[in-house]
Amino acid sequence: xxxxxxxxxxxxxxxxxxxxxxxxxxxxxxxxxxxxxxxxxxxxxxxxxxxxxxxxxxxxxxxxxxxxxxxxxxxxxxxxxxxxxxxxxxxxxxxxxxxxxxxxxxxxxxxxxxxxxxxxxxxxxxxxxxxxxxxxxxxxxxxxxxxxxxxxxxxxxxxxxxxxxxxxxxxxxxxxxxxxxxxxxxxxxxxxxxxxxx
Numbered sequence: 001x002x003x004x005x006x007x008x009x010x011x012x013x014x015x016x017x018x019x020x021x022x023x024x025x026x027x028x029x030x031x032x033x034x035x036x037x038x039x040x041x042x043x044x045x046x047x048x049x050x051x052x053x054x055x056x057x058x059x060x061x062x063x064x065x066x067x068x069x070x071x072x073x074x075x076x077x078x079x080x081x082x083x084x085x086x087x088x089x090x091x092x093x094x095x096x097x098x099x100x101x102x103x104x105x106x107x108x109x110x111x112x113x114x115x116x117x118x119x120x121x122x123x124x125x126x127x128x129x130x131x132x133x134x135x136x137x138x139x140x141x142x143x144x145x146x147x148x149x150x151x152x153x154x155x156x157x158x159x160x161x162x163x164x165x166x167x168x169x170x171x172x173x174x175x176x177x178x179x180x181x182x183x184x185x186x187x188x189x190x191x192x193x194x195x196x197x198x
Contacts, residue, residue, distance in 0.1 A: 063122035072104025
């Protein structure tokens with residue numbers, strides 16, 4: 001026995017069927033990622049570096065990334081950031097990123113510039129297998145003297161105030177003489193035209 005819906009009822013029936021399929025697809029799409037993320041294991045990340053440093057001294061900052069049972073996670077990107085505050089506004093300054101090796105180690109070189117307590121964070125953003133993870137460590141930075149030295153705006157051997165003044169004066173003399181030659185040539189052309197009666 002065949003069921004047929006005549007005329008406009010067939011179109012309405014098909015539209016309801018398509019709308020129902022779209023609703024089921026959207027529901028599965030929304031439920032799917034949350035279920036998958038709930039099943040993802042959470043890795044363990046450990047950050048390590050020397051406890052004290054001098055401003056301007058280069059140190060190694062390391063992070064170990066391991067799965068929940070302690071196995072190293074290979075070829076995962078770990079980013080390192082520094083907590084900074086300026087005018088009561090807190091932010092994170094990126095120090096660098098590194099990829100973990102066979103032992104789960106990610107390593108960067110850092111040269112601290114801010115004296116006092118520095119909070120450094122190692123962050124794994126997560127992937128298809130593991131959820132994100134982060135760890136924070138504190139580095140105490142002592143004063144290392146003056147880190148920056150001011151230089152003159154330009155350093156040209158033999159250049160001084162008198163040389164700069166001479167160059168500027170020469171440019172102006174050339175400019176004024178050029179204007180004079182153009183004016184004289186213009187005057188000659190006009191006088192020749194007026195003399196020929198054109």
